[in-house]
Amino acid sequence: MNDGGTNSPVKVVVGLGDRAYDILIGSGLIARAGAEIAARLPGIRAAIVTDENVAAAHLDALTQSLESAGIASTAITLPAGEKTKSFAHLQDVVDGVLAARLERGDAVLALGGGVIGDLTGFAAGIVRRGMNFVQLPTSLLAQVDSSVGGKTGINSPHGKNLIGVFHQPRVVLADTDVLDTLPVREFRAGYAEVAKYGLIDRPDFFAWLEKNWREVFSGGPARTEAIAQSCRAKADVVARDEFETGDRALLNLGHTFGHALEAATGYESARLVHGEGVAIGMALAYRFSARMNLASPDDAARVETHLREVGLPWRMADIPGTLPDAERLLGYIAQDKKVSRGALTFILTHGIGQSFIARDVPSSEVLAFLRENHPG
């Protein structure tokens, strides 16, 4: 395994033909960003989109790095948090990019977590019907998941991520150093998506995580390795199914329950952030699969144990405050975008690393399961 040493980043290629791009993962990549971008997009100007937290810690370093590579830039700084993925802020970014008089061949750079990445990618996809886009993910979740694959978007009052486009970045630069300023709760939330790749179809990776998660949290080669493995897992799926017409849906393991819980808690990050919703959602997907006699209860228990051990919530009772009742939770699930012709589609599992797409899951079973597991 590549140790992702300090000076040579690990490279993962997302194989999408003439839209293929590199993900670089390693130390010092913000400082190298100007050079990496200039090598791929010579002569451009840039707009950097970021949030207030990330700007405080890393914006100057990026601006410097661009400047020394001859790339002039302007910054658009937005409030932090899921609520920024809105029409109003989309318009702010679009206006900011146009006000900077950037042309179609210039670039829009997302410096931040998944919120900034999703919003910025969407804006880059619609200004002049598609500008160059670069991801500089700064949260663990963004480095292992949201920055890879070109899915961009914002939320609607009708549900999460319902509005957006597919717009692939030209390059993804994941600087592992910037994770040091990330609040540990956010790091943990991102770790849920790392574990997800093991639970989907990489049982050995999950077993490796059970042994090495402490080193992933503390930093160094194991962290770089976990991020690179995750990117490889996601890049594989994306290359097979760019537009989510088939098995890209596997990446939604834990997300149907998770999104419903995010909606049910009003996207209040004080109560639940995305990765925490996914953690609970994965535990529920395993538990529900066991209840349906698809997987062994031991596997469900193994998932719960690992999530609990790393400090993630793993059951609905772990969410502070009261939840809507089971019927209302089912309503959130039905409104989630992974509904096709009224039947419920879930990612279920036959065991660790053996997930599959289950269509026509009876909503009566889901409702009964939600009632049994509801804390209130």
Next chain:
Amino acid sequence: MNDGGTNSPVKVVVGLGDRAYDILIGSGLIARAGAEIAARLPGIRAAIVTDENVAAAHLDALTQSLESAGIASTAITLPAGEKTKSFAHLQDVVDGVLAARLERGDAVLALGGGVIGDLTGFAAGIVRRGMNFVQLPTSLLAQVDSSVGGKTGINSPHGKNLIGVFHQPRVVLADTDVLDTLPVREFRAGYAEVAKYGLIDRPDFFAWLEKNWREVFSGGPARTEAIAQSCRAKADVVARDEFETGDRALLNLGHTFGHALEAATGYESARLVHGEGVAIGMALAYRFSARMNLASPDDAARVETHLREVGLPWRMADIPGTLPDAERLLGYIAQDKKVSRGALTFILTHGIGQSFIARDVPSSEVLAFLRENHPG
């Protein structure tokens, strides 16, 4: 030549591989819309987006037609006019489609002119990252131009059509009967785009129009023929260059000057509508080409004569009210989206049907030309 008889529509295919689609042109197509759509998209539900003028004349007929083909629909009716191509109305359409709980495989139908088509196509392209989209163009301009080719979008305070996506329709149904309720000024404006195809690269078609334009205006086979020829011309260009990286830009003949004039008149349709701006823009492009010794002044005069004869404006002096000065007009041109790395790109011409893409047009020449031709 096919006469587009009352009962069998003329079909033009837009050859875009797995995104290929039919344009049907003829009489009675609103009444057949339900059947044509159900044949291509079985089992769907639909949202119809339209404007107040078109709704009053044609919405009931479409709703009936869908219903008798078993397609349930809801309608979203917006104010008429260019100002509807805004972020606020985009959000209205997106919210309306989501509120109707349409799924990714359902369809969004644009019933209206280019404004409704551009806005609706954009909304269809971003709800759930791309829903099925059907064009039912009701203005001449929309039937010959905006409904074909998948370019969608809205305007920004920074310029027209600066925000959008490429999103191809699944079918285009151009009912020639509905043009009877179109105000004659709008019909004329659409005719400018018909003439445009002749002026780009079809000199015989332009000569045919010089002879037959009265029949095109009065209706019947010549009208259907002109629409079908126009769709064929546009479909050819689009199939060669779907994403406007090359000679699709030829379709912008007359549009660089035209967009600047639209911006300069604040998009007030009382003063200038899109097709009128294009008419003046084409006359200016021919006149400017003559001034640059690229084309003969006789050809410029021939274009002006034809536009004047059909009742279209053909020079800046034909616009009611005062225009900004030449410097400000040049500013609008520079901000237009067809600017690459600061150089001005124009569609110029060597004569009737001999247009070409001219890059690096010196802005000093354009300025001098605007001064010479400025009415005020």
